[in-house]
Amino acid sequence: EPEVTQTPSHQVTQMGQEVILRCVPISNHLYFYWYRQILGQKVEFLVSFYNNEISEKSEIFDDQFSVERPDGSNFTLKIRSTKLEDSAMYFCASSERDSSYGYTFGSGTRLTVV
Amino acid sequence: AQSVTQLDSHVSVSEGTPVLLRCNYSSSYSPSLFWYVQHPNKGLQLLLKYTSAATLVKGINGFEAEFKKSETSFHLTKPSAHMSDAAEYFCVVSDPRYSTLTFGKGTMLLVSP
Incomplete structure (x- = not known):
């Protein structure tokens, strides 16, 4: 069964450093997403991406965040200057059609900012 | 706006007994x-x-859920x-209308022998 692949599974970084979280969506999917889950809290939407541009973003997705699909297969989330409160599990997801059909999620990257 | 309420943060059952996880939307x-x-x-x-x-929707691993519009519920059993x-x-x-999903807070299911 097709999978969404995320790397790395764990990332520890120092506050103020830049991190890039990587995702390989399912190959025939057209919609891509990032969500995050801070420990003990809800899974929260960050950003959606379609047709090579951001289609929606949440209040969390400020200027410190950016997304890119550099080569037609990878989908990356960059955090320019990490803060302690960015520590969370970050999930990438993709879908063939819009959200009403559900997504396939990756297994997540646990980001710890120290 | 849309929202989801999962009524129980934890549910404990014994192996072999029924499971009910509640959700209202x-x-x-x-x-x-x-x-x-x-x-x-x-x-x-x-x-x-x-x-x-x-x-009535059937899923994997024997789970199913029933959509009840009058009760705005979608409980998992x-x-x-x-x-x-x-x-x-x-x-x-x-x-x-949107490309996003809204999650409930989650229910932890504990199963004891």
Whole structure:
């Protein structure tokens, strides 16, 4: 069964450093997403991406965040200057059609900012 | 706006007994509804989805859910719990106007021998 692949599974970084979280969506999917889950809290939407541009973003997705699909297969989330409160599990997801059909999620990257 | 309320943060059952995880939703439009499961240190796996077809939806691993519009509910059930069902379960709603999913806070299912 097709999978969404995320790397790395764990990332520890120092506050103020830049991190890039990587995702390989399912190959025939057209919609891509990032969500995050801070420990003990809800899974929260960050950003959606379609047709090579951001289609929606949440209040969390400020200027410190950016997304890119550099080569037609990878989908990356960059955090320019990490803060302690960015520590969370970050999930990438993709879908063939819009959200009403559900997504396939990756297994997540646990980001710890120290 | 759309929202999801999972009424129990933890549910404990014995192996072989029925499971009921409760979910109520709020949405201005006809929503799509999903249940996802997250095992420890794993990703989010889709259990089942309701997309305005049959109101009783069957999913993987023997789970099913019934969409009740009058009660704005989408409770998840399984006739007989298995130890491997121990995980966190998320009820999720999608508004067709947006590309986002709204998650409930999750229910941790504990299964004892």
